[in-house]
Amino acid sequence: MKYKKFLVTGGLGFIGGNFLKLLTSKYTKSKFLNIDKHTYAASKDLAFNLKKNKNYFFKKIDICDFKKLKKEFYNFNPDIVIHFAAESHVDNSIKKPDDFVITNIIGTYNLLKLLNRKIKIIHISTDEVFGEANKKSFTESTNYNPRSPYSATKASSDHLVRAWSNTYGINYNIVNCSNNFGPFQNNEKFIPVIINSLLKKKKIPLYGNGRNIREWIYVEDFVNAIDFLIKKNFQNETFLIGSGYAIENINLIHRIIKIMKNKTKIKIEKNQIKYVVDRAGHDKVYKINSNKIRKLGWKHKTNLNNGLSKTIDHYINKSKKVL
Ligand SMILES: NC(=O)c1ccc[n+]([C@@H]2O[C@H](COP(=O)([O-])OP(=O)(O)OC[C@H]3O[C@@H](n4cnc5c(N)ncnc54)[C@H](O)[C@@H]3O)[C@@H](O)[C@H]2O)c1
Structure with a gap:
């Protein structure tokens, strides 16, 4: 180096x-x-x-x-x-x-x-x-x-x-x-909120209609x-x-629920999601073209599901330590 x-x-x-x-x-x-x-x-x-x-x-x-x-x-x-x-x-x-x-x-x-x-x-x-x-x-x-x-x-x-x-x-x-x-993200951010809400049997708060698209x-x-x-x-x-994995917030929640069902015995309620008043000035879509760095030889290695699975494991382990 x-x-x-x-x-x-x-x-x-x-x-x-x-x-x-x-x-x-x-x-x-x-x-x-x-x-x-x-x-x-x-x-x-x-x-x-x-x-x-x-x-x-x-x-x-x-x-x-x-x-x-x-x-x-x-x-x-x-x-x-x-x-x-x-x-x-x-x-x-x-x-x-x-x-x-x-x-x-x-x-x-x-x-x-x-x-x-x-x-x-x-x-x-x-x-x-x-x-x-x-x-x-x-x-x-x-x-x-x-x-x-x-x-x-x-x-x-x-x-x-x-x-x-x-x-x-x-x-x-x-x-x-x-x-x-991924691991160690502050609990205030969207993916930890989803995982922790499920672990604590709480409703998942979701802004607006949940159709905002983010790349993860x-x-x-x-x-x-x-x-x-x-x-x-x-x-x-x-x-x-960026990774190219752009997904609507609502679909991200469903994906996390699916992975968590395979890892834990959590019971998912019908009204597990609580729609809340949209964030002021909430941007609808963020999407990135990363061709510049990719052409130079960098590429992402972790697909969305694998990344989510590792992240969920991190928060499950963390919740066990807190108990
Ligand atoms: N998290 C994301 O999804 C994301 C995406 C794109 C860019 N970024 C950028 O990446 C950077 C890191 O993001 P993150 O998610 O790790 O943030 P974070 O909020 O998790 O961490 C920020 C860190 O900065 C420290 N800090 C805050 N104010 C400080 C100050 N005045 N002096 C010294 N330290 C201070 C905090 O103590 C904390 O450890 C930020 O610049 C953010 O804008 C984050």
């Missing part, structure tokens, strides 16, 4: 933690400093898992606290920054946008101020910056059209990264990814895509990453 010092932000979160789990064991000669504010979204299980690795270091820091961030940044002296830290839940951004504007925009700005031409940044972003997909899937050249406070702050951070490259010559990759799922990628595949891009070392490029 060319890079010896990785500074990772938000590495106690779902994707950042899965990324660190993979890379700390794969690149044992590199050091990894995880800077995370340890918000409600940080995973205690991931923190416990990661601290076993000798090349892993952790500092509890808010990326919006520039003074502290700067001190740790210069002490560690990274050659690459992988920026996951963000407020990430759309519903929270509708109720309380402040934290999103502060962390996602100011936090990214603070990191950019510390970079120079020799330090690369991989900025982790979302397909939601493109708004709603019509008949066509999003590509790297789709215009930005963010429609929620969350996606607007992520779009702002993408713009900052590109502006810093154009103006100050920093070297970046931006990855706009579809919805991730298994987190290990996304993390492998980031690893792929680190190794390929492209300069100032954007990549859209």
Whole structure:
């Protein structure tokens, strides 16, 4: 591995933690400093898992606290920054946008101020910056059209990264990814909500008519895509990453129910789904065209059913530990 010092932000979160789990064991000669504010979204299980690795270091820091961030940044002296830290839940951004504007925009700005031409940044972003997909899937050249406070702050951070490259010559990759799922995702997100509702014999809340379409990628595949891009070392490029598995929310629930019926003795009620008032400004469809990275040799390995099965196993095991 060319890079010896990785500074990772938000590495106690779902994707950042899965990324660190993979890379700390794969690149044992590199050091990894995880800077995370340890918000409600940080995973205690991931923190416990990661601290076993000798090349892993952790500092509890808010990326919006520039003074502290700067001190740790210069002490560690990274050659690459992988920026996951963000407020990430759309519903929270509708109720309380402040934290999103502060962390996602100011936090990214603070990191950019510390970079120079020799330090690369991989900025982790979302397909939601493109708004709603019509008949066509999003590509790297789709215009930005963010429609929620969350996606607007992520779009702002993408713009900052590109502006810093154009103006100050920093070297970046931006990855706009579809919805991730897998082990260690926070219970507030859609797939853990479905699984946990079933495990707790509760109704599954579903927005609107349930016909919204989302594309789902298994987190290990996304993390492998980031690893792929680190190794390929492209300069100032954007990549859209998805699996191609786009499915209506209602059908995703039925799929999970089917898999869970084979794994557990859960009884499914006729009115297991509780339709709730739709999310404000809810985008109907997100769909990604990942041909750019696929042509370069990356491919996802986990199909939707296998990924769901592994994810369900994770939450079943977790529920047993809680009992
Ligand atoms: N989860 C998805 O489906 C998805 C899809 C596309 C893109 N993304 C992007 O990927 C990144 C990671 O998403 P995730 O799902 O792992 O998020 P997450 O909410 O699970 O984790 C975010 C992490 O960032 C930390 N954090 C939050 N504010 C911070 C701050 N001010 N300073 C330092 N650390 C802070 C939290 O403590 C947490 O550990 C985000 O940038 C998100 O926008 C996520």
